[in-house]
Amino acid sequence: MSHRELPTSELSLSLLTDSGPLVALADKEDVNHTRTLELLKNLPKEPLWTVWPCLTEAVYLLGREGGYPAQSQLLAFLQAGAIRLWNPNEAQALQMQERLVELMATYRDIPCDFADAVLVASAEVLNVRRIFTIDGHFYAYRTAAGEAFEVLLGPRKPASKGQ
Numbered sequence: 001m002s003h004r005e006l007p008t009s010e011l012s013l014s015l016l017t018d019s020g021p022l023v024a025l026a027d028k029e030d031v032n033h034t035r036t037l038e039l040l041k042n043l044p045k046e047p048l049w050t051v052w053p054c055l056t057e058a059v060y061l062l063g064r065e066g067g068y069p070a071q072s073q074l075l076a077f078l079q080a081g082a083i084r085l086w087n088p089n090e091a092q093a094l095q096m097q098e099r100l101v102e103l104m105a106t107y108r109d110i111p112c113d114f115a116d117a118v119l120v121a122s123a124e125v126l127n128v129r130r131i132f133t134i135d136g137h138f139y140a141y142r143t144a145a146g147e148a149f150e151v152l153l154g155p156r157k158p159a160s161k162g163q
Contacts, residue, residue, distance in 0.1 A: 013086070015043075016123050017050040019115060020134035021153060022058035022083065026073035027066065032134050032153070039132070039153050047084040048077075048132065051122050053115035055085060086122060096121040099144065110137050123149070 024032035025040075025048075055078070062070040077083045088096060096118070103117040112120075116137060123131065124143050129150055131138050136155040142148060 013049050015130035017048040018133035019054040019057040021132050023061050049084050051118050053118045057115045092125050
């Protein structure tokens with residue numbers, strides 16, 4: 001049985017990854033590239049799990065900035081197994097559908113885009129509370145039970161005056 005066929009209860013996921021760190025990982029010119037690599041050194045040596053909308057967003061952003069050469073860097077990580085995609089089964093997908101609509105409506109003023117909503121709903125299904133992101137919105141998002149996420153990396157802090 002491959003990792004793609006394992007039941008959710010047997011997957012070893014300690015965090016889910018948003019599109020920002022995926023872009024930063026693949027693009028050495030990205031302002032968050034060095035921060036992302038430094039954080040990865042301190043994480044367990046396991047694949048970065050993400051969801052299809054986050055990978056789609058990352059590939060789009062990389063293509064917009066650097067074309068196929070930039071996209072191919074990220075796709076190489078995917079092919080090597082360093083990045084893995086979590087796919088909900090049919091029951092999980094049905095459970096998540098209503099929650100996606102709820103999340104996007106609840107956080108519409110932040111806003112909550114579709115990729116963020118899928119990441120939050122997936123984290124709820126998987127009982128994962130750690131999100132690897134550069135997106136400050138994840139400080140505001142809450143699970144259906146009202147729990148906050150542990151945000152790894154987070155947005156860049158602005159440089160203080162005099163630096």
